[in-house]
Amino acid sequence: MKRIARRAFLRAGLSTIAGVAGIGGAIYTARHRGLVPPDHSGLFGIGETLTYGAQRLLVSRQTLAREFDRSHISTVAEVNGYPPENDQYLRLVANNFDDWRLTVDGLVARPTSFSLAELQRLPSRSQITLHVCEEGWSFIAEWTGVPLSLLLDLVGASPAARYVVFLPYDDWWGSLDMVDALHDQTLLAYGMNGRDLPTEHGAPLRLRVARQLGYVSIKYLSRITVTDSLAPFGRGLGSAAPEIGYSWYAGI
Numbered sequence: 001m002k003r004i005a006r007r008a009f010l011r012a013g014l015s016t017i018a019g020v021a022g023i024g025g026a027i028y029t030a031r032h033r034g035l036v037p038p039d040h041s042g043l044f045g046i047g048e049t050l051t052y053g054a055q056r057l058l059v060s061r062q063t064l065a066r067e068f069d070r071s072h073i074s075t076v077a078e079v080n081g082y083p084p085e086n087d088q089y090l091r092l093v094a095n096n097f098d099d100w101r102l103t104v105d106g107l108v109a110r111p112t113s114f115s116l117a118e119l120q121r122l123p124s125r126s127q128i129t130l131h132v133c134e135e136g137w138s139f140i141a142e143w144t145g146v147p148l149s150l151l152l153d154l155v156g157a158s159p160a161a162r163y164v165v166f167l168p169y170d171d172w173w174g175s176l177d178m179v180d181a182l183h184d185q186t187l188l189a190y191g192m193n194g195r196d197l198p199t200e201h202g203a204p205l206r207l208r209v210a211r212q213l214g215y216v217s218i219k220y221l222s223r224i225t226v227t228d229s230l231a232p233f234g235r236g237l238g239s240a241a242p243e244i245g246y247s248w249y250a251g252i
């Protein structure tokens with residue numbers, strides 16, 4: 001309920017701007033500040049712009065999602081979907097992910113491909129946070145991985161970067177703006193509850209975004225690409241979510 005109230009408050013925030021300057025004024029403000037989400041057109045487009053714009057204007061960039069202590073870790077962690085069934089992924093599983101690489105490319109000075117061992121040697125962060133699925137379930141788990149901001153530093157992400165796109169071994173995919181990409185709690189996680197990330201939770205590496213709904217946290221990562229435009233990806237809406245009626249930005 002608190003979240004819903006906060007969302008309503010945020011929406012009220014931009015609506016207040018909208019009240020003074022008209023919806024057109026709020027949209028103008030959002031556009032002027034580069035706060036128009038990629039799924040801005042269509043039936044719910046104005047709502048998407050008001051929600052995303054309000055969040056980014058009113059909430060501090062570094063506000064942290066709540067972190068819990070170990071005693072709160074859920075005994076059962078639900079799974080959404082099945083691991084990819086294509087040969088490429090099955091071969092990686094069969095070989096214990098020894099041949100797996102994460103490709104990082106796009107607007108970066110040093111395109112790089114990382115093995116799992118290389119990622120595990122980088123400084124890591126562990127955090128116990130709530131994972132919320134749009135389908136109505138949630139669980140608390142500990143996630144361990146490399147802060148995405150650290151990886152983006154390593155490869156030399158360009159100042160022109162506006163989004164980071166996450167491409168997995170199945171056909172779900174997503175992207176983050178730089179506020180969430182550089183957020184302290186945004187992790188590329190290879191560990192869950194003190195063990196290797198289980199296959200069904202996205203092995204060998206998944207994204208964890210603490211301040212958005214679960215569908216944003218792409219599992220089974222294969223490639224991360226830094227870009228200044230989401231137009232070339234999928235239907236140009238920023239992720240698979242708006243292609244099936246959900247928001248690109250899913251702040252909680």
Ligand SMILES: Nc1nc2c(c(=O)[nH]1)N[C@H]1C(S)=C(S)[C@@H](COP(=O)(O)O)O[C@H]1N2
Binds near residue numbers: 080081168170200219
């Ligand atoms: N690649 C990929 N990532 C994905 C999904 C998926 O089907 N494929 N499902 C999403 C959804 S809807 C949720 S709620 C979470 C579920 O994570 P979990 O299975 O670890 O609970 O992963 C998200 N990431």
Ligand SMILES: [Mo]
Binds near residue numbers: 132134214
């Ligand atoms: Mo979900």
